[in-house]
Amino acid sequence: MITVEKLHKTIKKRKILSDVSFTVAQGECIGLLGPNGAGKTTLIKCMTGVLQYEQGDITFHSKPIAQHKQHIGYLSQHTDFKPWMSCGESLRFFGKLSGLDAAFLNDAIPAVLEEIGLKDKEGYKVEQLSGGMKQRLGIAQAILHKPLLLILDEPVSALDPIGRNEMKKLIARLKKHTTIIISTHILDDASEFCDRYLVIKDGTIIGNIDSHLQHADRRQVLVKTAEIPPACFTWADTGVALIESLSPTAFLLTGTEQLDLKNLVNDLTAKELDIMSIEFYEKGIEEVFLEMVSDT
Numbered sequence: 001m002i003t004v005e006k007l008h009k010t011i012k013k014r015k016i017l018s019d020v021s022f023t024v025a026q027g028e029c030i031g032l033l034g035p036n037g038a039g040k041t042t043l044i045k046c047m048t049g050v051l052q053y054e055q056g057d058i059t060f061h062s063k064p065i066a067q068h069k070q071h072i073g074y075l076s077q078h079t080d081f082k083p084w085m086s087c088g089e090s091l092r093f094f095g096k097l098s099g100l101d102a103a104f105l106n107d108a109i110p111a112v113l114e115e116i117g118l119k120d121k122e123g124y125k126v127e128q129l130s131g132g133m134k135q136r137l138g139i140a141q142a143i144l145h146k147p148l149l150l151i152l153d154e155p156v157s158a159l160d161p162i163g164r165n166e167m168k169k170l171i172a173r174l175k176k177h178t179t180i181i182i183s184t185h186i187l188d189d190a191s192e193f194c195d196r197y198l199v200i201k202d203g204t205i206i207g208n209i210d211s212h213l214q215h216a217d218r219r220q221v222l223v224k225t226a227e228i229p230p231a232c233f234t235w236a237d238t239g240v241a242l243i244e245s246l247s248p249t250a251f252l253l254t255g256t257e258q259l260d261l262k263n264l265v266n267d268l269t270a271k272e273l274d275i276m277s278i279e280f281y282e283k284g285i286e287e288v289f290l291e292m293v294s295d296t
């Protein structure tokens, strides 16, 4: 379990993080979301010990997180590999810096390169790698020592759709045995592997979105019809206050209070509307996020 409690961080006399508190349970995969400049990277740097903070506590299994550095894997926003080094040399260099011994690295490097889809690239120079490949090498460096906690700062930002897809599969594999915190702006991808999201804005956590919760607003119903409703059709007397046409055959209905799906189906069928599907409207993570950051 990771606990961040009342964290405050000031940079150049400017408050960057203010009273940040949250917990992450073992095995959870948490998405850290927020607009540009919200403080995500600063928070991550405080958690990984890259930055000091003037107030607050960060603990991992009840001990200061600084005592668990060997259990943390970190992919920074900008990887810092030397272009003239090969992938294998780079991993060996960072592995040695982390105190990993040569015998361990001999086995671990080919295995991790295979895991992240850079098999056979051990001898490739970093300067020969694409941006996406470099980002994958960054992940390799972060997971080389088999960390218990993996913190990834925008791991998919430089990847093409194929690379993103591979990354999603990799994260899905890693989350089986690793607690993961991911900062990302690519919310649709994150929704495939995150259990929960922390939303940060102006250095403060403004909300927590549980991805298992259905973001359905029971006042909103999405109706799709088999055909364009006839000109004589009217939505009147169905208890619906607002109708938004999303397409000629898709309508978002909003009631002043919770809508009763069964009554609505009966009313619309009585009006001979040819319903193809009807369901409570479920907001996507992006829509929920945008509402949160614009409301506060």
Ligand SMILES: Nc1ncnc2c1ncn2[C@@H]1O[C@H](COP(=O)(O)OP(=O)(O)OP(=O)(O)O)[C@@H](O)[C@H]1O
Pocket (backbone or CB within 6 Å): 011, 012, 016, 034, 035, 036, 037, 038, 039, 040, 041, 042, 043
């Ligand atoms: N070394 C620094 N000196 C001055 N200001 C800084 C420094 N590092 C960060 N900041 C400021 O702190 C704020 C938070 O930055 P941070 O990089 O943590 O945000 P972020 O949420 O990660 O943004 P992004 O999504 O754009 O990466 C920004 O206003 C940034 O300008």
